[in-house]
Amino acid sequence: MxxxxxxxxxxxxxxxxxxxxxxxxxxxxxxxxxxxxxxxxxxxxxxxxxxxxxxxxxxxxxxxxxxxxxxxxxxxxxxxxGIGCGLKRGFSFFHHTLGQAFSDDEQRSRQLLVAASPRDEVADTHWxxxxxxxxxxxxxxxxxxxxxxxxxxxxxxxxxxxxxxxxxxxxxxxxxxxxxxxxxxxxxxxxxxxxxxxxxxLPMMPATSGLFAHFNNVGAWPSAVGAPYPVEDAAVHHVFDGGWVWILKFNNGITSAGVGATRQRADELGLAKGEAGWQRLLAKLPSLAKQFTGAELVGGFVFTPELSxxxxxxxxxxxxxxxxxxGFVDPLLSSGFPLTLLGIQRLAKLLDGGIDLADYERRTLAELDQVSRLVGALYASMGDFELFTALTQIYFVALSYSETAHRLGKPELAESFLLRDHPEFGPATRGICESVVRLAKRKEVLAKVRKTIEPFNVAGLADPAKRNWYPVNIDDLFSTAAKLNSSEPEIREMLLREQLL
Ligand SMILES: Cc1cc2nc3c(=O)[nH]c(=O)nc-3n(C[C@H](O)[C@H](O)[C@H](O)COP(=O)(O)OP(=O)(O)OC[C@H]3O[C@@H](n4cnc5c(N)ncnc54)[C@H](O)[C@@H]3O)c2cc1C
Structure with missing residues (x-):
């Protein structure tokens, strides 16, 4: 035919x-x-x-x-x-030491909750x-x-x-x-x-492997009183030295769970063995093992020897x-969808004669590299949750700044993913990631992160007083309107138009 x-x-x-x-x-x-x-x-x-x-x-x-x-x-x-979907109010992170039950302190120094939306109605989803x-x-x-x-x-x-x-x-x-x-x-x-x-x-990215599956009957991870959102209505990340587990719950009873780990950690855990590797991982994460008591596998495990x-x-x-x-880096920052959607936007412009293929290639590769540097630095700091948390703020600040700039109709403020092409933010964050991977002085890296993100921080992030819990607070946007060349009335008008108030 x-x-x-x-x-x-x-x-x-x-x-x-x-x-x-x-x-x-x-x-x-x-x-x-x-x-x-x-x-x-x-x-x-x-x-x-x-x-x-x-x-x-x-x-x-x-x-x-x-x-x-x-x-x-x-x-x-x-x-x-009828189309399965999960409720995602934010990004939940819990830091584990292998072999020990999860525990936290007064400062909540082993967890990070970043709300992405103020209420369920306007929340993100898992597809x-x-x-x-x-x-x-x-x-x-x-x-x-x-x-x-x-x-x-x-x-x-x-x-x-x-x-x-x-x-x-x-x-x-x-x-x-x-x-x-x-x-x-x-x-x-x-x-x-x-x-x-x-x-x-891909720059700075260690070799990583992945193992994942769908389950029924996965138990609940407890949500503390006063948390910015129910912690499981989120992309839940359980981080440990050398890897992390994701857990996503859907409204049809299915839970998606998997692990990404450096090659060395994946080999130690025997992840290539599928279910046996998963059980070995759970045995080292006793609090998670409790959550998976009674869980039933739906279909089989998929092992990916080389994620990136x-x-x-x-x-x-x-x-x-x-x-x-x-290209693909790692699921850690949920960067696959935005990069794919940006690519569709750009190819649509190409079909319309707006950009050329060389431009498409330059932007696509540059953004993959930017994600790779940040994820590489995050992998390098998975044993040090304070540093890991500080690095995630680069991502959350870039994300919230870009989203707000676009909703305000000011795309020129944030044209590239993770503000990669921004003349200050882009090079500074690349420098920070390099320092982390080169094991530079931790204190200096933390100070550099704070300084770099401050002019773009419109969501009240990286605030020690919040002890790692970041609800959506509209006042943060109003008080930082100038960072977006905007004003409180303009922000209010945008939030009303987008039904976010
Ligand atoms: C473990 C893991 C977790 C991830 N988690 C996230 C996340 O939480 N958030 C996020 O944003 N991104 C995530 N990603 C990235 C995400 O999966 C991709 O960005 C997304 O799937 C891209 O969608 P797609 O439709 O372009 O490609 P795919 O979903 O890969 O679909 C490809 C399609 O092509 C078909 N196909 C394959 N070969 C052929 C062929 N030879 N001929 C014809 N058809 C073919 C396949 O059957 C399939 O239908 C994750 C990736 C991995 C590996």
Missing amino acids: EHRADIAIIGAGFGGSLMAMVARRLGRSVMLIERGTHPRFAIGESTTPLANLLLQQLAEEYDLPQLLPFRRWGEWQREHS FRADFDQHLVNEAQRLGVEYFEQTELTNFDEQPAGVTLGGRRNGGSVRFHVGFVIDATGPRGWLHRTLGLAKRE FCSGQINGARWALLPSSA
Whole structure:
């Protein structure tokens, strides 16, 4: 069979389907080619305020109102209660010493709770990907995207006039003739392998492995009285020297849990052995083991020997990798979704003639590198929670500053992920991360973090008086309006418009 269209998108995860929907709205004919079928298990579930804002921007800019309910917990529950979802009010961190039960002190020096939203209605979510990705692929087809599932591509032939993709479908051969190809098949994906592209080093990132699964009947982690939000309505991170465990709870009874660890720690724990490795890990984290007493595995464990990856080339004359195919660092900062959504925005501009492929490549790689440096520094400080907490403030400050700048209609203040391209913030944070990895003097690093984030801190973060609990306090935004070249009335107007007050 022969098929023709302007664009082929390979991989029908949420990234591929969203890209396909946007391209249709730009008037292109689109074919979406998937190796498997929906619904299917997929990892990468937790959103952030920035990811949801980017989703909202795509919906508004490309006339895709059907995406809007997914930007917030409340709307999602009312309009799509059948699509699995988790409530994410913030980011919860607990620091463990291997072999010991979790305990904390008066200063709460072994936990960090950062609220991302003031109430459930406007909170972020975890996407239950089996449901969510299936819904999006259906939506893409409703917009006229031609969907080809169970299609195994084998050939990529680029000619001056276009690209021909060859493969097999329904027991026969199939060919797709297109003008441009976007690969959304994930890290080490189809185009990377088919074109034999080289790998590229991610700066400062240690080799890490991952082990993860879905469970039923996971118990509760206790929430202290007065906490900024119920600690489990969050992306929960249990950090220990050399690794961390994530726990995400969904409204369908499923809990997603997994561990990322340095190669050395992963080997010690035997994570490659799947369930046996998980049990060994729990035996070293007795408080978590209690939470998993009675938990039942849903499906199997997935072990990823090498979590991080970056392709040496991310575009050609007639093809581009989505950021999620171009590279991946680690789930620690939930950076996968915002980078993917930024990539979709940029490729949409490229299709519209707004930017060129070289610009797309420069920004995508620079942002992956920025994430890599910060995550590398965080891994290097997992045994020292005070330092780890200080480094997370770089992330939270950049995130809240960028989100507010964009909501205020001042994107020029925060054009790049993690303020990577900001002339002061970008180089200063890169310097801090380098110092941490080089084991520079701790006191100096902590002082440098405080100094660097202060001009961008619009959310009352990094305040010792708060003893690591950071609720959303709108007054913080009002009192720091000048940092965003703004004023209290302008901020108030924005919060009302965005239904955040
Ligand atoms: C352990 C882990 C945890 C993560 N957690 C988070 C998180 O909490 N938050 C976050 O923001 N990001 C997270 N990420 C990153 C996140 O998973 C990705 O950013 C996200 O999945 C990208 O979505 P996608 O649709 O582009 O790709 P994918 O979800 O990888 O989907 C790729 C699709 O392509 C299809 N495909 C693969 N090969 C072929 C082929 N040859 N031909 C056709 N189709 C093919 C697959 O079947 C699949 O449907 C995590 C990543 C990992 C590894």
